[in-house]
Amino acid sequence: MPHSPRVPRELRHRPFRGSAAIRAGLLSRSMLRSSCWRRLLRDVYAHRDMPLDHRALCRAAVLVLPEGAAIGGLSAAFLWGFEFRTDRVSVVVPRDLGIRLDHRLSVQYTTIAGGDRTIHDGMPVTTPERTAFDLGRRLPRSDALPLLDAMLHRHVLRRDVLHAMTLERRAWPGSTGLLDLLALADPRAESPMESRLRLMIADARLPPPVPQFEIRLPSGRLLARADLAWPESGVIAEYDGDHHRDPAQFRRDVARLNAIRMAGWTVLRFTADDVLRAPQHIVVTVSAALAEAADRRSPARQHFIQETW
Structure with a gap:
């Protein structure tokens, strides 16, 4: 009956250099070639049962980095807590050094000052x-x-x-x-789509909105928070993500928006399709709403209304 391959405890949960494991007597070359291990980079291996997420790939990349290099770019942003979809590990390498190219690595040769890198989660990473x-x-x-x-x-x-x-x-x-x-x-921004929406408005030279504006009743009670607001105009813009399609969430949204409208605000609602595919529609809609609000608030309009009544 064949024996199961021996798996040293030190090698079960982290990537490792194959040559280092052989020198330490943990594995032999023939053992390293077994199906128990999978090759991640040149001379870098991991146990076949170890979850291979992007953090694990970053740990593997660190093992082949020259002194002074670091995890950078999208991979550094990931390690600092921000989700990005990237198949390769981004690394930054001083211009006077070299690194063996690999399909799992995205290499940027650059100038790296002393204060540009730090140790984060045990890895050399570019600072935030x-x-x-x-x-x-x-x-x-x-x-x-x-x-x-x-x-x-x-x-x-x-x-x-x-x-x-x-x-x-x-x-x-x-x-x-x-x-x-x-x-x-x-x-104050709380979502990527909210940031994109604000960027479109800035690029169109429209008045800048206030992110996450608190709408309060005359009593001071908080009625709602708006993604973007123009308080002087009484206009708000909201981004509706996919979670708003949930029936319970939809009912809460209706009640919330009705309350905001009853408080005298003009409510504009935009979807991902608007933000990603129809930016001009957003600009035109916001511009028209602000112009209409300015017209309602103009002294001439107020005088006309008073004279009419």
């Missing part, structure tokens, strides 16, 4: 500010602003440090655009 500096310059603006908003909202990112870093490296590609985005970034 360097991570935001890299992604804020490289991602599309519609992805970069939601990331900046989220990092500020969760108190991961120091705005003043990122601003200073960007000014010091103003000659780097994309730095001017990042400064513009950083001026728009708002820690």
Whole structure:
């Protein structure tokens, strides 16, 4: 009866260098070639039963990084707590060093200052500010602003440090655009779609809305919080995600929006399809609502109403 392969406890739950395991006497070369182990990178292996999520792949990548390199880009953002769909591990490597290329790695050769990297969860990772500096310059603006908003909202990112870093490296590609985005970034934002919606409004040169505005009754009681609001105009814009399709949630939404309208607010509602496929529709709708509100509040209109009645 064949024996089950021996699995050293030290190697069961983390990626490891095959050559190091052989030198330590934990495995032999023939044992390493068995189906018990799977190869992740050159000379990097993991037990076949170990969950292979992106964090595990980052740990595998760290084993082949040269001194001074770090997990960076989207993978660093992931390790700092932000979900991104990426199949490859993003790493940043000093320009004067090299790393063996692999289909699981996305390598960026760059200048890495001493304060650009730190140890996080046992791994060398670009700091939140360097991570935001890299992604804020490289991602599309519609992805970069939601990331900046989220990092500020969760108190991961120091705005003043990122601003200073960007000014010091103003000659780097994309730095001017990042400064513009950083001026728009708002820690009050609570969802990526809300951030995208706010970016569209800013790009259209419309008056900036207040994120997560609290609508209160004359008594001071909180009636609701609006995703985006123009308090002087009495207009709010709401993003309705898929969870609003739930019947119970839909009933709560109806009651909430009726209460907001009864309090005198104009309510605009937008969906993912609007944000992703019909931005011009959003701009036109918001612009018309603000213009109508301004017309209602104009002294001439108020005088006309008083004279009529």
